[in-house]
Amino acid sequence: MAALLLGGVLVGLLDRRPAPPKGSYQGVRDADDPRPSPRHAVPSGSTAVLERPEVDEAPAVVAEPEPAVVEEGETAPAKPEYERPEAAGSRLARLRARLLKSNNVFGKGLLALLSQDRIDDDVWDEIEETLLMADLGTEPTLELVDRLKARVTVEGTRDPEQVRTLLREELVAMVDPSMDRRLAATRRGDRPAVTMVVGVNGVGKTTTVGKLARVLVAEDRTVVLGAADTFRAAAAEQLATWGARVGVETVRSEKEGADPASVAFEAVEHGIAEGVDVVLVDTAGRLQNKANLMDELGKIKRVIEKQAEVDEVLLVLDATTGQNGLTQAKVFAEVVDVTGIVLTKLDGTAKGGIVIAIQRQLGVPVKLIGLGEGPDDLAPFTAEGFVDALLAD
Numbered sequence: 001m002a003a004l005l006l007g008g009v010l011v012g013l014l015d016r017r018p019a020p021p022k023g024s025y026q027g028v029r030d031a032d033d034p035r036p037s038p039r040h041a042v043p044s045g046s047t048a049v050l051e052r053p054e055v056d057e058a059p060a061v062v063a064e065p066e067p068a069v070v071e072e073g074e075t076a077p078a079k080p081e082y083e084r085p086e087a088a089g090s091r092l093a094r095l096r097a098r099l100l101k102s103n104n105v106f107g108k109g110l111l112a113l114l115s116q117d118r119i120d121d122d123v124w125d126e127i128e129e130t131l132l133m134a135d136l137g138t139e140p141t142l143e144l145v146d147r148l149k150a151r152v153t154v155e156g157t158r159d160p161e162q163v164r165t166l167l168r169e170e171l172v173a174m175v176d177p178s179m180d181r182r183l184a185a186t187r188r189g190d191r192p193a194v195t196m197v198v199g200v201n202g203v204g205k206t207t208t209v210g211k212l213a214r215v216l217v218a219e220d221r222t223v224v225l226g227a228a229d230t231f232r233a234a235a236a237e238q239l240a241t242w243g244a245r246v247g248v249e250t251v252r253s254e255k256e257g258a259d260p261a262s263v264a265f266e267a268v269e270h271g272i273a274e275g276v277d278v279v280l281v282d283t284a285g286r287l288q289n290k291a292n293l294m295d296e297l298g299k300i301k302r303v304i305e306k307q308a309e310v311d312e313v314l315l316v317l318d319a320t321t322g323q324n325g326l327t328q329a330k331v332f333a334e335v336v337d338v339t340g341i342v343l344t345k346l347d348g349t350a351k352g353g354i355v356i357a358i359q360r361q362l363g364v365p366v367k368l369i370g371l372g373e374g375p376d377d378l379a380p381f382t383a384e385g386f387v388d389a390l391l392a393d
């Protein structure tokens with residue numbers, strides 16, 4: 001199963017690139033200004049700086065720190081020690097207990113109901129209620145109940161293992177294993193893959209960008225982060241801290257309220273210069289009104305696309321917000337072309353059905369799920385892995 005999870009998520013292998021040069025990069029242009037030459041010889045008054053991990057070199061691939069050889073009376077030289085993030089493939093399997101715990105009623109409840117000797121109308125009503133309570137949504141609930149009814153009638157089985165198999169098949173079909181859940185993580189020619197991460201504040205967006213950088217580093221991808229959420233000053237700091245832990249650089253603004261498109265531009269520019277695989281751009285996406293959001297995200301995208309295509313727009317949604325999350329999803333989908341959903345805080349809700357509801361609403365796959373506050377508690381999503389975790393013993 002680990003192989004399945006891994007294979008479904010990221011393709012290709014990273015070619016190891018030389019470490020970026022020393023020194024700090026200063027960028028100053030407005031996003032619409034012409035490109036300076038030579039590249040980094042720019043006047044003062046910078047809008048974006050590169051938060052370079054404070055080490056002699058910044059290896060994009062994490063190596064086990066070698067034990068330093070120290071003579072008696074000597075102090076060991078400072079050595080870069082980055083964290084080694086957990087491999088992407090094993091994450092969902094590791095986190096299944098958390099998913100099962102929070103979604104116990106959904107998975108186990110359904111199994112128990114379907115395993116009863118006699119499934120009368122009352123039991124079907126209870127099944128329907130269980131699905132609705134799990135935020136599956138009315139239409140998918142009715143569809144699933146119809147399919148289960150048809151199969152139980154035809155197969156007439158109450159054997160727990162057969163019931164489990166039947167329910168597993170039907171839930172996997174609802175989650176739709178045919179959706180392409182791979183992340184854009186491979187360079188296109190001489191350009192990095194560019195991912196914009198959007199969503200309202202508080203959903204776990206900045207945390208998700210940090211965790212996603214770790215997923216990519218675990219897959220031997222080189223990454224640059226762009227802190228284009230210039231609305232909340234602490235967000236850039238938070239992001240740079242995430243990056244520094246795994247040797248990933250963050251391009252950020254020195255000024256609160258700086259032009260987010262400009263920061264995004266410079267992050268991508270830096271990613272191109274450094275030859276990294278992926279540039280992840282965090283955005284603010286305040287939802288006061290749709291026109292503002294459209295202006296801001298539209299501008300960031302347009303400006304990035306002066307240099308490289310935006311390959312992925314990941315929408316982060318908080319699974320605990322239920323219907324509110326669906327409304328947010330709709331607004332964002334009207335503003336940008338969302339290519340994937342990251343559903344955070346699934347560990348804190350019994351409403352795992354939201355995965356199906358959101359995919360149905362947007363026609364876009366859930367690509368990653370957040371299952372805790374730990375740095376590696378973001379897992380690549382697969383239909384089978386998710387359903388197995390819901391129905392696990």
Ligand SMILES: Nc1nc2c(ncn2[C@@H]2O[C@H](COP(=O)(O)OP(=O)(O)OP(=O)(O)O)[C@@H](O)[C@H]2O)c(=O)[nH]1
Pocket residue numbers: 200201202203204205206207208229232235283284344345346347348369370371372373377
């Ligand atoms: N339990 C749990 N908590 C999470 C998960 N993802 C994020 N969080 C927590 O959610 C809180 C908010 O996270 P942030 O990344 O700051 O959220 P954000 O407000 O969207 O980021 P900004 O857009 O920069 O404001 C933090 O305490 C995170 O640790 C998750 O999957 N599970």
